[in-house]
Amino acid sequence: MNPKSSTSKIKTIIMHEYLTKVKTKGFIIATILGPLLLLAVIFVPILVTMLGADSTERKIAIVDYTEKLGKDIVNSDTSKYFLTNYTPETLRKEVLNGKLDGYLVIPKDFLKRGKADVYTMGGGGIGFLNTLESNVREVARKERLREAGVDISVIKLVEEGVNINTQKITKEGTEKDYAEAYAVVGYVFGFIIYTLMLLYGSFVSRGVIEEKANRIIEVIASSARPFEIMMGKVIGIGAVGLTQVLFWVILSGILLYLIAPMLGGMVSDPELLKSQMMNQNQNMMMPTSFEIPSISPWIFIAFIFYFLSGYFLYATLFAAVGSAVDQESDAQQLQFPIMIPIIIPILLVGYVISNPESTISIVLSLFPLFTPILMMVRVAATPVPLWQIIASIVLMLGSFYGCVWMAARIYRVGILMYGKKPNLKDLFKWVRQAG
């Protein structure tokens, strides 16, 4: 027999871990559906506010006792509003019969008291109410100004909307800055890293526990060194994660460069924009035009690096914890200390996004346990100085080395230890004892 070197053993373990995981239905479904879900999370609210502001045809009758405002309100959307002389009692019946969606009663003293009532069958959503309210409000404001003797030109001036466009200064000149959009990108990437670290970390610990609980580990340990077994598993499962991430990156690249222009074009359609502006007039909640900013390939590269380094850092710790327990239900208590530093940065993301260049943000993002999420957020949200990026890379690699060293020592002892449920103190004892 031709004895093989140990590098080929770790390769065997990596391939085994990779192939068994990649072939599962769960992985294939998650890989394909993941981006769709994410797209849904990002775009559905936009599309809904955009298209669904008040897209359903509604007929609203207006009973105008002021005999002034009704006409202007009808003019704001003739397809929706019409003036009527019927009494509210008749209109009520019409609504109940379904011939009418509702009716608005404007009392005589409306301009003074500013109160009117709309009667509907209920429902209709916030979009409907907002539109109606802003239509009426606009007309009323114009009328009040006119009554106060303000010149028409002044009224026009008042109605001009205000819109601040952010401009980013670069060496090439100025370009449109999408600070808000980049903040969203940062948040999304940070959140993906968070999810993947937890998900793949728990795959590692579950895999280790499975081998220990089913007593497979004894046979494997008689074939390869514990370090090879642990790292083979960590790398193999990491490769599964990388496959998934690469698939997503390529897919989102395709989406961004092919489909986004179409979407963007749709959103900046002038007609839609107009209705949008009318819907929102006073409290501008949406930018007047929606364009998808281009995401630099560097952000994707950073994403892959911070995902991988974060995964490896935590996966080795998850492996160590997995090796220490006999069954999965015992693992939770020991996993808690590992999960906390994964969760904390998610709570800090909001702060870091709004102050990406503050000292606190810099320090937090350089703390290795937080780096994967917080540095990712910063890289996406703001131009991070090169030295900070290099520092984060060096610190990540150094901590990874440290974690592997510690985890390997725990793993070596843990996989053969059955019976008692160890606590954190025991794990540190194992680290010191392992020779």
Place this chain on the structure above:
Amino acid sequence: MDILKVNSIVKRFGDFEAVSKVSFSVGQGTVFGLLGPNGAGKTTTIRMMTNILKPDEGEVSLFGEKVGSLQQNRIGYLPEERGLYKKIKVIDQLIYFGQLKGMTRSDSQLEARKWLKKLDAETWETKKIQELSKGMQQKVQFITTILHNPDLLILDEPFSGFDPINTEIIKKIISDLKTEGKTIILSTHIMEQVEQLCDSICLIDKGKMILSGMVREIKKNYGRDTIIMEWDGDDSFLNEFSNIKYINRSNNRAEFRITDGLKPMELLNKASQKNNIYKFELAEPSLNEIFIDVVTKQGVDNES
């Protein structure tokens, strides 16, 4: 030629010394029994032979070299507590374990198919382990141990979980492997199997070696102090002797050891006065008896 040499190995876990100064050697083509009560340190000893654990003191050498990663490929180890991946197909597991022992993928597949066929298990190839019965799983496990054609087999309770028919099949394979010149280390509590299969043994208790040597010599040294007799009639004659230690006793049959200089002939004379004796055999003690004897004595020695 001795292919395995265990040279006064010591293993401590904290303050507890699990194995203390155990030494033995195993010749090529022989079956060696590693015996001892539960918790005696057998598994720890085996783990040091398979390079899972490193001894704190002493050394294990295999095929003339200190045991290490390379030697591992030549060992087939069947642990007492065993298991397989529940959700992976039989053939894929076998290929994986073969590869872990340094085989190429194609060789591993070839050997796996060969053994599955030999054990009448070809139809399980694409089944997942969780779909197999316990006995079938044991067969697959046994194949993982011998798939890579190891020169040294370490089998810890190899027959547990097998029905009598499959036990015979496995025994046959073990003796075939021995004929081929493979060396086998057997660890079991079932002494009849040791008597049937082992050439030499080593008995450890509380981490210490308390008995070792060739099975035949150990039994010979113990002397013929065991009497097996069968008779017709009354068994009350036995009650007249106080220095008898029964192994088992029924109305017409008794197996016992005599102590304190009781003469076998004296006993036979007494018995034949009232009864019709049709079997009287002076035998060597069974290994089972020796095992119990040595281990209990050891316990007494330790306490005094």
